[in-house]
Amino acid sequence: MNLKQRMTLAISALMVLFAVFMAVVAVGYFERKLNETIIDQQSSLVSYIAGEIDNTLGIAQGLLVASATFVPADALDSPERTRRFLQSRTSLNKLFGNRLLVISADGRLVATSHNVAGSNPPSNFTDTPFFRETLRKRIPLISEMTTCCISPHSSEIVMTAPIFGPGNQVRGVLAGTIALRETNLLSRFGTLRIGKTGYLQLATANQTLIVHPERECILHQVGPLHGNLVTDAVKGFSGTRRTVNNKGVPMFTTARKLALKDWVVMANYPEKEVLAPIRAARGVMGVFTVAGVGALIILTSLSIGYLTRQLTAFTEHIRGLSEKEGADRRFPMPDTGDEISALSTAFNEMVTSLDQRTESLCESEERFRSTFEQAAVGIAHVDMDGRFIRLNSRFSDILGYAEHELLGMTVADITCPEYLESCQSCRQQLLEGKRSCAAENRYLRKGGAHVWVNQTASVLLDSSDKPKYFIMVIEDISARKGAEEEVRRLNAGLEQRVAERTAELESVNIRLMAEIEQRAQAQEEIGWLNEDLMRQKAALEAANRELEAFSYSVSHDLRAPLRHIAGYGLALREDYGGQLDPQALEFIERMNAAARRMEQLIEAMLNLSRLGQGDVKRMPIDMSAMAREVVAGLREAEPNRNVVITIADGLTATGDPQLMRIVLENLLGNAWKYTGRSPLAEIEFSALTDGQPAFCVRDNGAGFDMAFADRLFGPFQRLHRDDEFAGTGIGLATVQRIINRHRGSIWAESAPGAGAVFYFSI
Structure with a gap:
């Protein structure tokens, strides 16, 4: 991973x-x-x-x-x-x-x-x-x-x-x-x-x-x-x-x-x-x-x-490093000042150093090869069975054999019999751990002649310290030993540089984890802000409950005297109706009508206060169908009226169905009421298609003066007298509160005697 x-x-x-x-x-x-x-x-x-x-x-x-x-x-x-x-x-x-x-x-x-x-x-x-x-x-x-x-x-x-x-x-x-x-x-x-x-x-x-x-x-x-x-x-x-x-x-x-x-x-x-x-x-x-x-x-x-895209590119560059040469071996990275930029700079410096050291090593190996091949001394490699596996031309010249003739021969084949014991002793010393063994031996040249050599022998060990082969140098092998020591030193230096770069990567990872922790703390602060917001919401809900209790208490205290007025008025009409003149009966009727109107005003006030409670439940609404239901109720209440009502098809909205029905009942009910004196009453429910999308309720009724439009949506504000058109003055205030809860707007256009148009959007 x-x-x-x-x-x-x-x-x-x-x-x-x-x-x-x-x-x-x-x-x-x-x-x-x-x-x-x-x-x-x-x-x-x-x-x-x-x-x-x-x-x-x-x-x-x-x-x-x-x-x-x-x-x-x-x-x-x-x-x-x-x-x-x-x-x-x-x-x-x-x-x-x-x-x-x-x-x-x-x-x-x-x-x-x-x-x-x-x-x-x-x-x-x-x-x-x-x-x-x-x-x-x-x-x-x-x-x-x-x-x-x-x-x-x-x-x-x-x-x-x-x-x-x-x-x-x-x-x-x-x-x-x-x-x-x-x-x-x-x-x-x-x-x-x-x-x-x-x-x-x-x-x-x-x-x-x-x-x-x-x-x-x-x-x-x-x-x-x-x-x-x-x-x-x-x-x-x-x-x-x-x-x-x-x-x-x-x-x-x-x-x-x-x-x-x-x-x-x-x-x-x-x-x-x-x-x-x-x-x-x-x-x-x-x-x-x-x-x-x-x-x-x-x-x-x-x-x-x-x-980590730059780090990934850096990794891919390292994987293909062995196939690159020269300047292509360096990782191209702009100096952005971050950790990856520092790492790439250090890497390029390391590659430059390694290239220099590799070049030096190649030169050293070339020198060794030249020395091996062109040395004034004979050099040979001998396997553990004593058989020659490699030799230089000088070694062949010393023994008088061609190179291919010596390959496959053993040291015993070219050693005089009297020196075989000495060769075996040197071999045993090398196998027991001695690094080298020098001796003078006499070898047999091709044709039977003898040759004296100053022989220095050593054994080459593998990575598990097991003897791999022997090196025989006739005369001097010091240059070879020096080259091997240089190779070991270079390998040790390379491992040290790799360890340093690994430590730098771990430091980068620690700084990244610290940044993650800071972001987690910021998220926790956001949670605290949300908790404070919910406490404010709870305080607002408590205030609404207190307002509801106050409205209930006021309405209950107001209704009790009204009940007594209505009761005594009814009793007076029933018990003494025959003894009173028409004017007295009219006074009683007015008293009862005033009590009923007061009851309606109290109920309207309660309904208006309840509109601010609860959540708005938004869902798709068929406004055309809802308008037809409201109109059907109006016709059923006054079946003798002849009103031309036009309702556009396919009008839909997203909002609270119960609240939107109250809106249509008030607007269409007002249009029905204020067209009561028109000889040919017309009411239309449609939607605007140009400009701001909105629904509109249009009628050709009594209308009103736009100079008083600022009073139109105020509670208990009426632009007509009660003897002209009855009402409580709460309807349009209720409509405006519902539209505001839907984050919409409502406005009207009218002129006296020219009807009215109410627009609303949600």
Whole structure:
């Protein structure tokens, strides 16, 4: 494995570990934030539902109190007159399913509003707790569950209001009965759904269900975990816990106590449905992590390849160095001042030195060859068996043999017999480690003549110190020994230079690892910045929750007086309508209309504040189809209007479908409203193709003066009077907030009496 591969493997391993760590941290953070978001949304929903239930009970109680005020003074003495009075209370009968009762102060049942099938109330209520409590406290009450007002086999909730006579004495009790197993004023809350399969339920303080989507579960006790939650909620707890429903399904349950009664609203969201986005996010995060790691490895490999390209070229140059000559043996590298440039400079210097030394060695070998061949002394190489394997011409001349004749002969063949023992002794000394052996020998020349030589013999050892062959020099072999020593010194110098260059490469590697560590520290600092950003996001979410709680409190406090105004206005019209002149009736109607408008303004204000909550869920939207659905609703509401509506086909966008529907409902609804006085009303929904892409809603209605365009999108700002065109002034402010959340823009063009065009882009 080369240096590039090792560097790529090491850096990639570090990046893989970091990416996996970040993926695990991100998934854990996402799971935690998703759970918190779902719990916050569910808590908001439960708070809203609890307020609606309190509102429903408050309206019923307010109407009951108002009706008790108008019970005729002599009605308690006449059951028929009392019955007629009860039947005249149409709103109360609608709320309580025609189950209204009047009970005298002594507990006697005076009359009921209607004879309902299956209803058989007792004639005396003296022992009933709700009757006794109403007389004792002299205030309206909502009873616990009882079985006395319909039949002994039916469970119901009774709402009461004392009937006061002269001197502020309690003359009787007006009661309305809520049959729990039948459709009643609370039943609609049991049909609400949370997500796909979540549901709501309402339980009393003694843990009995009085509202549930499955009617057969009503009047049953809640499960153990739900029971603990109900007990804590009655004591003031408001929040979310994990529970299990009566079918064994794990749930996220959010509980909140009502304001008017110790009843607990519980929203149940299946845990499987809550965690479904988390499981999907884990899969997506895994895919992105693997893809990201692969991309990082490729990028790392390319980066290291780019950084080591000169080093790779340097390595290839070294591999082909033996085939190059002269200046081609030097590595061409510009002086960039980095480590590779320094290494190439040192290499070129080493090559120059080696070339000089090689040239010197070649010259030395040439001199040796010349010396061997042209020496004044005879030189021969002898193998371990004593056979000549090489000799010079002088050696041949000394012995009188031709060179080819001596090759294949042995030292014993040319040695006189009397000197054979001396030759064997010299040979043995050399084999035992003696470097050389000098002696005078007498050899046999060709033809039988003898020759004396001053013989010096040595043995040549191989790399494992084993004798390779003997060198025989007749006369002098000093030049040969000197050449061998020079070769050894050159080899030692070459090994030293290689060791120095290896140390330089290790130094370069250490500096590269230090740079990698610095980049890792920079990545850690980026992580700290991301954590600070998430803390700021958490603070913003907390502020939004406080704003939502404030809006709920304001709307609840404003609605309570409105309920009383509406209740007394309705009671006044029903009880004294025949005694009032038309102007008084008109004043009452205006009062009720003002109360309804105030209710609409409060609701609009709440809806506007909720638009800033939650995330924008972007997905493809068929704007043409959505516009046709909105128009169909407008035509259904006013089927007698004749309006020409043109909707372009194929209009699509990417955004939050629920929010974009609110945009179209407001813009198309305004066009529908402001063309109400046009003899031939025309409305068009299309898109701009030139310039900035945008959708447009065009009409030929009343229009407005562009001088007041700066007030167009302000909350509660209206450019027409209520007697001309009704409205709250919230619609266009809502539209602008939704468009801003989609990072788009909205503008309008108009003239009085010439219609209006609203453009928006997302």
